[in-house]
Amino acid sequence: MAEGSNQDVIFITCRKCGKRYRVPGSAAGKRAKCTGCGEPIEVPAARPPEKPLLVQEPTPAQVQPSPYEQEAWRAQTSPGRPAANQAEAILRMKAAQRKQRTLIALFVIPIVLIVVVAALYLPSGPPDKGGTKPSTPTAVQSPETTKFIADLASTDNSVRSSAAVKLSEKLDQAAYAVPALKQALEKEENPEVRVEIGKALEKLSSK
Numbered sequence: 001m002a003e004g005s006n007q008d009v010i011f012i013t014c015r016k017c018g019k020r021y022r023v024p025g026s027a028a029g030k031r032a033k034c035t036g037c038g039e040p041i042e043v044p045a046a047r048p049p050e051k052p053l054l055v056q057e058p059t060p061a062q063v064q065p066s067p068y069e070q071e072a073w074r075a076q077t078s079p080g081r082p083a084a085n086q087a088e089a090i091l092r093m094k095a096a097q098r099k100q101r102t103l104i105a106l107f108v109i110p111i112v113l114i115v116v117v118a119a120l121y122l123p124s125g126p127p128d129k130g131g132t133k134p135s136t137p138t139a140v141q142s143p144e145t146t147k148f149i150a151d152l153a154s155t156d157n158s159v160r161s162s163a164a165v166k167l168s169e170k171l172d173q174a175a176y177a178v179p180a181l182k183q184a185l186e187k188e189e190n191p192e193v194r195v196e197i198g199k200a201l202e203k204l205s206s207k
Contacts, residue, residue, distance in 0.1 A: 014039050145173040152184040152197075160184070161196045168200035178204050 013020045016039040028045045151163035167177040185197045
């Protein structure tokens with residue numbers, strides 16, 4: 001294993017016992033034997049000297065001045081007008097641009113805020129054709145409604161029939177009772193229970 005080298009001397013180390021050697025540069029690429037353990041050692045070739053990195057200077061075409069710098073240069077080199085007046089004109093132009101951006105921001109920001117507030121607080125959708133009376137929010141499903149809906153899956157015909165009758169009396173729970181009754185009607189096989197479920201659906205649907 002080579003540790004370092006130059007044109008005259010190469011330093012190598014035995015991979016097996018770790019003994020270090022210094023051999024002349026003329027032995028590069030040859031094989032030798034470790035005197036300590038007899039392990040063959042290959043002397044690596046000397047590396048050529050590294051070339052220094054060259055930093056390329058940017059060409060004039062790669063260094064482009066900004067529009068303001070170009071304008072200032074033209075102002076200073078244009079004939080027939082003092083350079084001071086040209087520089088003052090450039091400063092006025094920059095001030096006008098800043099003022100224009102400020103006015104645009106002052107005009108756009110309130111509009112955006114109005115749109116956001118309107119989207120958050122104004123009611124969505126057109127008003128009901130029947131009038132402006134707000135709709136009554138749906139009641140929360142009560143524990144009794146939950147029990148009657150569970151009874152619709154009972155194996156007892158009388159329990160299912162009684163559950164349908166009880167659900168028909170829960171007019172404020174129609175949003176929960178109607179889907180459960182429709183599902184139970186599709187699975188019901190007993191004719192008498194089907195009649196009770198149908199009556200309950202008709203009563204809740206006519207609410």
